[in-house]
Amino acid sequence: GAVVSQHPSRVICKSGTSVKIECRSLDFQATTMFWYRQFPKQSLMLMATSNEGSKATYEQGVEKDKFLINHASLTLSTLTVTSAHPEDSSFYICSVRGVGVTGELFFGEGSRLTVL
Amino acid sequence: KQEVTQIPAALSVPEGENLVLNCSFTDSAIYNLQWFRQDPGKGLTSLLLIQSSQREQTSGRLNASLDKSSGRSTLYIAASQPGDSATYLCAVDQGNAGNMLTFGGGTRLMVKP
Numbered sequence: 001g002a003v004v005s006q007h008p009s010r011v012i013c014k015s016g017t018s019v020k021i022e023c024r025s026l027d028f029q030a031t032t033m034f035w036y037r038q039f040p041k042q043s044l045m046l047m048a049t050s051n052e053g054s055k056a057t058y059e060q061g062v063e064k065d066k067f068l069i070n071h072a073s074l075t076l077s078t079l080t081v082t083s084a085h086p087e088d089s090s091f092y093i094c095s096v097r098g099v100g101v102t103g104e105l106f107f108g109e110g111s112r113l114t115v116l
Numbered sequence: 117k118q119e120v121t122q123i124p125a126a127l128s129v130p131e132g133e134n135l136v137l138n139c140s141f142t143d144s145a146i147y148n149l150q151w152f153r154q155d156p157g158k159g160l161t162s163l164l165l166i167q168s169s170q171r172e173q174t175s176g177r178l179n180a181s182l183d184k185s186s187g188r189s190t191l192y193i194a195a196s197q198p199g200d201s202a203t204y205l206c207a208v209d210q211g212n213a214g215n216m217l218t219f220g221g222g223t224r225l226m227v228k229p
Contacts, residue, residue: 006159034217041224042221043205043219043220043221043222044160044205044219045219046217091157093159093160095160103147103148103209104148104150104162104165105150105162105207105209105217106162107152107159107160107161107162108159109158109159110157110158110159112157
């Protein structure tokens, strides 16, 4: 079964509105979750690392005020795209590192954001 | 900085063929390497994970190998089927706590019936 669940899977919004995407770890508690962005026909690019109970760590070039991350519990991280614009339209995917020695990464199903 | 390259970028084969997807990386100090499958508009499904101390992993018709010293991994798909059509991504993991995962550009596979 799914280890990581994302919601919503698709969202369409008007330019200027804010959109929240949820990422839930279903099988275990996750102190750290990762948010990726994927443009069409391109690979995944890490946006930020979400840390439970503390501030997220953002990758270079990612606007922290634009992409707000909240990791309020050990099973839930949220990504809010604030004042969304068409260029923010993308596929957003979260991941969780599994417990155990392999450190396998599990990914959510992704959330397709379209900003009109 | 780790760089991961996948060749070919796209591949089209008739059903039943055996095929090999290639992944190369520049920094051999890796923790593990994962192969993922991504269907259009979907998230990533983990196929195989090879730890740095291992040389290969097998799951059904899939076999992944790892040669750390040469910075290469291959994903072998036996007796390909149309349902195997997807994008295959390799990702090199350089950390066991934080995220030091670097993805390749992917190989888009089309298996024709």
